[in-house]
Amino acid sequence: MSDADAVSPAESSIHLPPRPTREVIETLVKELELLLGKRITTAAGIREQHGRDESWHHPSPPDVVCFPHSTDEVAAVVKACARLGVPIIPYGVGTSIEGQVIAQHGGVCVDLSAMNQVVEVRPEDMDATVQPGVTRTQLNAHLRATGLFFSVDPGADASMGGMASTRASGTNTVRYGTMRENVLSLTAVMPDGRIVRTGGRARKSAAGYDLTHLLIGAEGTLGIITELTVKLHGLPEAISSATVAFEDVSGAVNTVIASIQYGIPMARIELLDALSMQAVNRFSGLDYAEKPTLFLEFHGTHASVKEQAETLAELCHDFGGSDFAWATQEEERQKLWQARHDAAYAAKQLRPGMEFLATDICVPISKLAECIEATQQDVEESGLVAPLLGHVGDGNFHLVVVIDRNSDEEMATLKAFNERLVQRALAAGGTCTGEHGIGLGKRRYMASEHGEALNVMRAIKAALDPQGIMNPGKMV
Known part of the structure; x- marks a missing residue:
């Protein structure tokens, strides 16, 4: 490809x-x-x-x-x-x-x-203004004494400007939303050099075109974001994380679907398939069961976290979940989520010396189980090494395809597989990318997904x- x-x-x-x-x-x-x-x-x-x-x-x-x-x-x-x-x-x-x-x-x-200053934090309004070079971890370190945090966590220590430009999301999205929901306003330099300010700090506005959200996700094709005002969230009183293993992917995915339909306010619901768990264990020196596994996190009061955990545990049991492992201490939680964030690099070690292509799609939650099952069958039939993981609470999952880029045969197989993956998502009412964006890699699918709307974008x-x-x- x-x-x-x-x-x-x-x-x-x-x-x-x-x-x-x-x-x-x-x-x-x-x-x-x-x-x-x-x-x-x-x-x-x-x-x-x-x-x-x-x-x-x-x-x-x-x-x-x-x-x-x-x-x-x-x-x-x-x-x-x-x-x-x-x-x-x-x-x-x-x-x-x-x-x-x-x-x-x-x-x-x-x-x-170099434009990496936190310009102002307003705890009473739960917002902050930052320059685009501020990274998400830098912002959260700056907020540590305020009792607030910035929620969007794509895994990488990305810059705020880059996260806005690619409409980033990540593990916390199921509860707190993507960059789209967490940016209030922007300053941007337009292609002719004009400086514009889009919006203000009010939590809603009906005044004019929504230029803020036009620039969010535009990937730098319409202007350069030079300042952002973002929403902040209160640190929860209690946080509890857990992993739970399943005998098959369908059990894990059906648990996710049921939890969303029950209205359990999960902070994070992540899926790693058996091959991903094998890679994570090797890479991070862990000893999780090498089965399809959900990584979970609950935020709230001590009472609400306990109630959420108990309800989800019942759902997991109904769909064949076992081997619950709880992480309530900060160090344990950090280790668990670092393993999740390192999963792509862990996957690469399954074929040392090879490269990887990380691709993602997103589908309506009701179509998630059938889409994942069809995709895993396609992986097996194609002979690809492609661990599956994702933010399944949003219907978004990824494949990390570990590939010999010098092999014409493997690259042709990958190209055909990726085409089927995207068409499967579109047929289910989904999208060719839930969070990675378009860039160079997904341009070919814009017409199939958007039709005449693509000409409006142009x-x-x-x-x-x-x-x-x-x-x-x-x-x-």
């Missing part, structure tokens, strides 16, 4: 800028040096670092990397690039996994990591970015 395979059918309707010539880059570098001084580089090593992410896609470096410190500096960089028609790729910490930061058309990578892109310089070749 090559990056070119991911091109969606009518991409020719979107203007793509030519790769900048050496003369254009030399002119731009001189202009940016006047703006940023030594915070601009064309060094090969730094360019290479900024031309890759955590995906399987072939790296492609930008021509220039710059490190602005403020919204005004970002705007100045964008204006210079717009004047010369040079592509712009926003960059957080490079943890995206669908090729969102790969500079296929060259240009300028705007690294926002019209928005063309209206806001007529030169096509904002993260060109991604999304639409």
Whole structure:
């Protein structure tokens, strides 16, 4: 599967800028040096670092990397690039996994990591304003004394700007929501260099187009997010985590479906299949049963956590769950969830020296069991090594396909498998990606999923970015 395979059918309707010539880059570098001084580089090593992410896609470096410190500096960089028609790729910490930061058309990578200040925390309103380079763990460390926390946890220590740009979610989503539900307003630099503020701090508004949510999930194709105001949540009085093993995946998934339908307010419900558990045990030095397993977490008062746990334990028993292991101490919980977050890297060790492709789909909860069962049968028939795990409380699951990228046969098998996986999700009323985003890897499925709505997206892109310089070749 090559990056070119991911091109969606009518991409020719979107203007793509030519790769900048050496003369254009030399002119731009001189202009940016006047703006940023030594915070601009064309060094090969730094360019290479900024031309890759955590995906399987072939790296492609930008021509220039710059490190602005403020919204005004970002705007100045964008204006210079717009004047010369040079592509712009926003960059957080490079943890995206669908090729969102790969500079296929060259240009300028705007690294926002130095814009990493927590601007203001307002405990009485339960919100905070941060720059885009602040990471989720940095924000939560800053909040430690307030009794509040930021809930979105995609696993990687991603930047807040990157999380907003990819509409990130993660293990806490079933209770607290995705970035879409947790961002109140943004400051963004548009493709012509204008600075706009979308929304305010009120918890709701009926005033005008919802530009905040237009930019959330746009993957840097419509502008660069330079500040965010986000919702915070109160730390629960009690937290309890557990694992429970099942004889088969259907028992685990049916437990999840029943828990959602019963209205149990779970904070986390994660599924790892037997192969994932085998990988986790090896990688993290653990001794869990190597069976399909749910990782669970309950938040609330001591009484409510106890009640939730007891109710879910009954459901688990009804569907064949056993081997409950409880983790109530902070250190135990951290170890359990770190193992879950490391599962993709653990999977890679099943075939040392190979690469992995992490893909995800999301379906309505009622279709989850049949979709997972069909997918596991497809994995077996395809002969792929592909542990399954996911945020099943949302109907979202992942496959970590460990692959020999140099094998044409394996890559062809993977391509066909991924096509069937996505079509299975769409047929169930789902989506080609629940949280990984589109980037380069999922462009080919946008027309199948969105139909005429894709042309509306392209019209928005063309209206806001007529030169096509904002993260060109991604999304639409």
